[in-house]
Amino acid sequence: MRHQTTHSPRQPLIPLRYALILPLLLVTAAVLLYPIFFSFWVSLHRYELTDLSNIRYIGFRHYARLPDDKSFLNALSNTLIFVVAAVGLEFTLGFVLAVLLHRQKTFRDFYRAILLTPMFITPIAVGLIFRFLLNSQLGIIPHLLGLVGIRIDFFGPNLALPSIIMIDVWQWTPFMLLLLLAGLESLPHEPFEAARIDGAGGWQIFRHLTLPLMRPVILAALVIRGLDAFKVFEYIWAITRGGPGERTEMILYHIYRVGFRFFRMGEAAAMGYVLVVVIVMLALAVFWLLDRLPVILAERRRRRIARERGV
Amino acid sequence: MESVTGRIARNLVLIVALIVVIFPYFWITLTSIKPPDLVAKPEVLFFEPVWDNWREVLFDSDVPRYMLNSIMVGTMAVLLALLVGSPAAYSFSRFRTGGAAFRIGILVAQMIPPAIMIIPIYLIMYHARLLDTIWAVIVAHLTFVLPMVTWFLIGFFDEVPVDIEEQAMVDGCTQFQAFYRVVLPIISPGLGASAIFAFVLSWNEMFYSLLLTGGDARTLPAAISGFWTFRGIELGKMSVAVMMAIVPVLIASFFIQRYMVKAMGRGAIK
Numbered sequence: 001m002r003h004q005t006t007h008s009p010r011q012p013l014i015p016l017r018y019a020l021i022l023p024l025l026l027v028t029a030a031v032l033l034y035p036i037f038f039s040f041w042v043s044l045h046r047y048e049l050t051d052l053s054n055i056r057y058i059g060f061r062h063y064a065r066l067p068d069d070k071s072f073l074n075a076l077s078n079t080l081i082f083v084v085a086a087v088g089l090e091f092t093l094g095f096v097l098a099v100l101l102h103r104q105k106t107f108r109d110f111y112r113a114i115l116l117t118p119m120f121i122t123p124i125a126v127g128l129i130f131r132f133l134l135n136s137q138l139g140i141i142p143h144l145l146g147l148v149g150i151r152i153d154f155f156g157p158n159l160a161l162p163s164i165i166m167i168d169v170w171q172w173t174p175f176m177l178l179l180l181l182a183g184l185e186s187l188p189h190e191p192f193e194a195a196r197i198d199g200a201g202g203w204q205i206f207r208h209l210t211l212p213l214m215r216p217v218i219l220a221a222l223v224i225r226g227l228d229a230f231k232v233f234e235y236i237w238a239i240t241r242g243g244p245g246e247r248t249e250m251i252l253y254h255i256y257r258v259g260f261r262f263f264r265m266g267e268a269a270a271m272g273y274v275l276v277v278v279i280v281m282l283a284l285a286v287f288w289l290l291d292r293l294p295v296i297l298a299e300r301r302r303r304r305i306a307r308e309r310g311v
Numbered sequence: 312m313e314s315v316t317g318r319i320a321r322n323l324v325l326i327v328a329l330i331v332v333i334f335p336y337f338w339i340t341l342t343s344i345k346p347p348d349l350v351a352k353p354e355v356l357f358f359e360p361v362w363d364n365w366r367e368v369l370f371d372s373d374v375p376r377y378m379l380n381s382i383m384v385g386t387m388a389v390l391l392a393l394l395v396g397s398p399a400a401y402s403f404s405r406f407r408t409g410g411a412a413f414r415i416g417i418l419v420a421q422m423i424p425p426a427i428m429i430i431p432i433y434l435i436m437y438h439a440r441l442l443d444t445i446w447a448v449i450v451a452h453l454t455f456v457l458p459m460v461t462w463f464l465i466g467f468f469d470e471v472p473v474d475i476e477e478q479a480m481v482d483g484c485t486q487f488q489a490f491y492r493v494v495l496p497i498i499s500p501g502l503g504a505s506a507i508f509a510f511v512l513s514w515n516e517m518f519y520s521l522l523l524t525g526g527d528a529r530t531l532p533a534a535i536s537g538f539w540t541f542r543g544i545e546l547g548k549m550s551v552a553v554m555m556a557i558v559p560v561l562i563a564s565f566f567i568q569r570y571m572v573k574a575m576g577r578g579a580i581k
Binding site for chain 1: 312321322324325328329331332333335336338342350352353354381391394395396398401402405407408409413420422423424425426427428429430431432433434435450453454457461486487490511514515516517518521522531532533535536538546549550553555556557560561563564565568571
């Protein structure tokens, strides 16, 4: 900073450091901030695409109606089930694969390069591929299962949601693998050697060394993937369109239907804001759970041991 | 150290994972060259390959045009993001301009769900008469490409030693000249990696593109989402279109994985 003031022959109107950041601020204001405020404004109005001459301010009435909106609540609960199940499975599988790959010596880079590929391709392609693979008449997987006498309809009422979850697991477990493997590779060696010399077993080392040291990476992986999972849309669009019934109706698909099929923009905008509140609360809960809870539990255990010793 | 059974079990699990990942790619590749009358018969594995699907999709359909739209949208979004993002990232990296608010702002911007962005962007484009133009999609894609590019670039600027710029300024450069004549060329691999990654994000995006365009300006993902009429012949063409959307990205992925680990690791640790 000092360089700039001493070296430049005259003082510029705006200091360079701010001038460099100004274009970003202007573009952000135009493409992010303005739409966000506009969206909130829309959510407070009766704003129908088919009736644009009749836009009326109605306060928070859209929001007040949402707790009684069965379709909205159903979409929200489907989405929550989807996010928890998919992210949970992806994390577990991703961790197992990361630990295995971390130990692997031969072909490690080859395995990694191939296993990571699903996270790079467009979700709509993944949706179409699996719609084809799992289709009852044309698909290879039901055909193979049929050979051993199993007949299941992957997109029937009971299995549609689990099938969508498994498709998400196929595409996004690689993301967990990428982050967790990077985390494992950056762990320091010394504590592990020390533990081994002290005779700790594999599970003990994992539970008391690997997991605590990996906590920041685990937290980041869960939060990033969790936030992203709320955006699920393409698989639903490609395969079920929310059906059968409303079994796989997800929140973003529901907002699309209300806003762009029924043209009720105000209501759809209000749903978007409620979703943001739900997501923020969940993210804070996960942070608390993974960041504070282990500390609290450890503290409680310490006190208990101290008490028992005292007695 | 490790037992033989342990090693075998580990390799078995990895090979199964490999098959689960590769099989879908294999299957659509196979379907793209299957004769139309065999597409509906999953049990047939051996046949004389036919290239009609490829010929029709490449030379006698709108798919190449949609691909061109995708390329134009991605290129414009990435160029704009680099133009606006790189000076800002440099300023933050050197002077901590904006401090914690800047860093948090970028992270929050990356997480804003499309659920609250799509309606205002649609209405703005509707009133601006820009619906079904690539400009509508470019603006929508900037909402996630710009924060991502800026975030990546901060990391690359952080790695350039300040001495290099100070030397350049002693030699008579202004700070701004030092930035674009000295520092930018040094981080050009980083610029390239960020550009490829951001381009892939844009290339893969469907939601905004589907709702903001109706016909001419469709990008490839939005266009292939219509390829779902499940008749035999269409499935072969769908496989070709799907491959055109994913093969370029699969190739690019082998080049950007390394950088992604770094950039994401940094985001996770700080």
